[in-house]
Amino acid sequence: xxxxxxxxxxxxxxxxxxxxxxxxxxxxxxxxxxxxxxxxxxxxxxxxxxxxxxxxxxxxxxxxxxxxxxxxxxxxxxxxxxxxxxxxxxxxxxxxxxxxxxxxxxxxxxxxxxxxxxxxxxxxxxxxxxxxxxxxxxxxxxxxxxxxxxxxxxxxxxxxxxxxxxxxxxxxxxxxxxxxxxxxxxxxxxxxxxxxxxxxxxxxxxxxxxxxxxxxxxxxxxxxxxxx
Numbered sequence: 001x002x003x004x005x006x007x008x009x010x011x012x013x014x015x016x017x018x019x020x021x022x023x024x025x026x027x028x029x030x031x032x033x034x035x036x037x038x039x040x041x042x043x044x045x046x047x048x049x050x051x052x053x054x055x056x057x058x059x060x061x062x063x064x065x066x067x068x069x070x071x072x073x074x075x076x077x078x079x080x081x082x083x084x085x086x087x088x089x090x091x092x093x094x095x096x097x098x099x100x101x102x103x104x105x106x107x108x109x110x111x112x113x114x115x116x117x118x119x120x121x122x123x124x125x126x127x128x129x130x131x132x133x134x135x136x137x138x139x140x141x142x143x144x145x146x147x148x149x150x151x152x153x154x155x156x157x158x159x160x161x162x163x164x165x166x167x168x169x170x171x172x173x174x175x176x177x178x179x180x181x182x183x184x185x186x187x188x189x190x191x192x193x194x195x196x197x198x199x200x201x202x203x204x205x206x207x208x209x210x211x212x213x214x215x216x217x218x219x220x221x222x223x224x225x226x227x228x
């Protein structure tokens with residue numbers, strides 16, 4: 001398609017809720033469109049092209065690491081969250097609703113419960129392990145104060161992956177393998193990043209690492225020493 005035919009609604013005005021340069025330029029250049037200023041965004045043709053390229057890099061590296069892609073329902077039965085004990089623990093970020101039959105559902109902010117449910121219905125023997133499955137799918141978190149444009153929206157596209165093992169040793173091996181895979185992804189995307197120890201929060205677990213992109217914007221501060 002000719003560039004002149006593309007839907008690119010540019011504007012000279014700066015959005016009232018935009019404080020970061022990235023947020024301002026993405027909207028002014030017609031890559032994304034805010035939906036009512038509520039942390040929701042439409043991706044227009046140019047923005048969708050960029051998003052698809054990022055997704056392709058992530059998928060390529062994960063597939064090389066023997067991960068298998070799935071796509072789980074965005075709508076999650078609340079009963080799975082009751083079973084895990086996280087329904088109340090997760091707090092008000094869970095957007096809850098009932099269907100016409102009065103069944104309780106949520107819009108998934110993360111998919112541990114759904115993925116465990118998938119695997120327990122599919123894996124019948126330890127001989128089928130290890131198994132690493134991932135998805136690149138929509139998530140929703142009812143943020144009390146959406147900000148920073150796409151960096152802190154309520155609905156967003158997220159890659160989430162989960163591995164299953166017959167032993168702790170094998171889980172630790174896969175954890176290190178995924179750390180190296182993530183490094184390859186961020187390097188290919190041209191990001192300056194550091195790997196830091198982190199709190200696993202409501203997800204739980206005994207160990208967690210975060211990949212921190214070095215930037216002027218964001219909510220976290222880290223101390224870097226290049227001499228070590």
